[in-house]
Amino acid sequence: MRGLLSHVGGITWLFFRAARYAVPLRLESREFSRILLHFGVKSLPLVLLTAVITGALMVLQTGAVVELMGATSMVGWASGVAVLREVGPVLIGVMFSGQVGSFNAAELGLMKITEQVEALSGLGVDPVRFLVFPRMLAMMLMLAVLTVYGDLFALIGGSIVSWGMFDLDPWVFWQQVLLPHPVDDLLEGVLKAVFFGLNISVVSCYFGLQVERDPWEVGVAVNRSVVTSAMGLFVIDYLFALARAGA
Amino acid sequence: MIVAQGLRKAYGDNLVLDSVELSIADGELVYLVGQSGEGKTVLGRCLFGLERADAGSVRIDGFEMVGATPRELHRVRMSYVYVFQHPTLFDSFTVEENIALPLRYHRTGSEAAVLRQVDRWLELAGVTPYRRAYPSELPFGAQKKVSIARALSLQPKGLILDEPTTGLDRATADALTDLVLQLHAELKLTTVLISHDRPNILRTASRVALITGGRLVDARLGRPAAEGIAIEGDPDRILARFLGQGPVA
Amino acid sequence: MRLKLAGVSKSFGARRVLDGLDLVVDAGELVAVTGQSGSGKSVLLKLAATLLPATSGRVEVLGVTPPYADREAIGALRNRLGMQFQNLGLFAFTDVYGNLAFSLTKIGMRDEDIRARVDPALETLGLGRAHDRFPDQISGGMKRRLAIGRVLVKLPELALFDDPVAGLDPLTAERVLGMIAAWRDETGAAVLIASPDPDAVRGRVDRHLVLEDGRLRPEAA
């Protein structure tokens, strides 16, 4: 328990140290664009594929329940809300953390082992400014964009299943998704994704930089990074739900 | 000028440095040697603020390193750059970008000025042909040279090289040692070499600081005769045994 | 003859590492193989340890062609071999004592016999106080001694050491090689050592060979 608290403290502290470079903005653009391209493109196919599956699953379940309540025509509405606002961002966040967060933790851990981080500070370069801050911004942006695409793919998956399983015309499905207030739902999902991205980036940077010298520790860092960011994801999601209830 | 007094460092109950005294003048070249695990790297790291000594004092150009804040240490470490045993280059940056990194980060000048500087360090380290290559495409010896060039880009007063020739074959090790000697002479760098490369120590060292049992033996190597080496300041002949060669005089 | 390789080649995909190599090591012999990194020393040792099959050529280990496909038989043969790996291969799931005892249990020794053999070895290796620590809790030098000791306590008929003096200074390297030589004198085992540094082994072995272009040649003194 004490270990957990000290990690949470360390993660918060790392966040504040990195956030200092936001105002005034001091961004290492070379590293920022590299991360964006390298991590973002890499994670796209698998995230989208899982998004399609997620959409299918959501329709299977919500569809069945709505059907039980006797309103097949509501399938699109129900799954639209579920995907855009709730399940989409969370599951895409989990996959993103598994793919990009863990890769990031491993990369930084490796840089620690090969003394690259120490060499950086030896050259008067602040690792937090050079490594952590660009990653933080990049992952927030990346996850927001991925969530928009992921939502789209999830709804495509959903419309296919509701067509095949519930005989619901895709046209009707999409009308239902788009009719109520999809923009609000989408925006809320994207805002959530930005926070998820912040969570994943700071957590994975923190555990990556915790590595000292043993290769074995890199595996531990990846593990802790994924586990902790998943926890963080649910906590953030919960806070959002609370905030909406309050509003 | 680097002056260490009464330096002490222990890990648990393992005393690695025990009241070590060492003084290195500006522009001097010193080898730090010792058996594996005897703490020559620890001494190097304590001297230049990568590790905090338990007791004693290290003054670099009059500035007290033990107990200094990280920010102050940073400033000193930019003028005495530590070159790690592994090349520590950024895999995703080309050689040129690696060398330009500190210059661009510290906004030292216009882009043209940065590139002119990079030219100079590439030339000095003899790695100009690798300019656009990525570190993983370079032979190990060239990677080490690039990491030296990167250290030079800050125009430091001194270099500390941690086992620069470990992992290199004989010819490359000798060439790298010659490069370090040449840079030392040309740029008047204070140079500390942490090493157990016996042939090169015998070939090039004039002053050797040996760590053994936490203590430091400060010895001078002379080459009076055509064959053999004279070692002064080694009453217990520890260094002589380490180098596998008895004193001539 | 403890080890006999005749016209042995080994390729990984298109890359040919060993190319018609010949080598004989007799009982009681201490042979060193040096060569640049990447010249195939580790492959040669793993071949001798029956961990890799040859692409072509004759391999005889302890007088037999290794029966790779027969689990029981190859296991029995491996029980009579020992190897220190370049990356040490220390078992992370057990402590120092367990590392030394592991292969002895596989030979079928009883617990008290194992203890009688391992306990004194722990002292000789300077690992007595660390017997219940795990490999990630001991220093680099201790790890290396443990890896070498693990070969010695097994009392193999053919012992293979892959770069036993890596990263060691000349004095320590000399001590390690001396320990291996003394053990050889005592047990009469055949020993094959690989090292990238010809200076480290020169004059301390019975035969010094150089691996180059996939073949062995005597070192020109």
Next chain:
Amino acid sequence: MRWLGSLVSSAVDILALLAETLRSLKGVGRHPERLLAELSSIGTGSLIFLFATAAFMGVIIVFQTATQINKAIPDLSMLGAGFIRVMTAEMIPLLTGLMVSARVGSAISSEVASMVVTEQMDALRLANTDPTEYIVAPKLVASLVAVPILGLVSLATGITAGMLVGWIVFEIHPSTFLNFRYTYGYHFLSFCLKLLSFAVLIPLVSVIEGFRTGRQGAFSVGQAATRGVIMSSFFVFVADLSVSLLERGLWGAP
């Protein structure tokens, strides 16, 4: 399309490793200490983390659906019935699978990769010990024991957490909330099927990714850990969807 090819070859590797592991399963009894070690690292290591996420999920779902329903028709009497069904058939299995992938998948991959890199696997073979029997088989058995139990307990945790929110925030009495009308026998069957398939897939996929490693020390270990999480969570998704579709196809109606 390269990654699609690698997915297919992964699937083939999984089957091959499964066959090999099953063959050496009888050896697990010879090393009870290995099985215990794996049980404690797979089972107890995942507990708190998994239960916390399950509780959060229960709370969030009840919260969200209740507020949505309240807007349309202020009748929450059937909320519990729908919630329990969705939790049993989909949410808890998927969550358990993903969280175990994150927690255990990366750990197994990096453990195996570091065993390959440090040549422990070679050392095992030279000590007349089959790595499949000694390392892989205990992981599979431990996972088959631990994962279903973890799933059951997180189901209980998630439903309890949801029930408490329903009771405290929305004043749905537990006796109304704990309604199993929409949860049929085959939902529980697919719950079990999903967990069992995850229990097989996660350790095997992670072991394969661990073995599929270069020899560049820390670099390889980190890469393997990353691939372990990604591939095992991906296969969790695939298995989950397959079972859900199978369930729907076999029983048709809701």
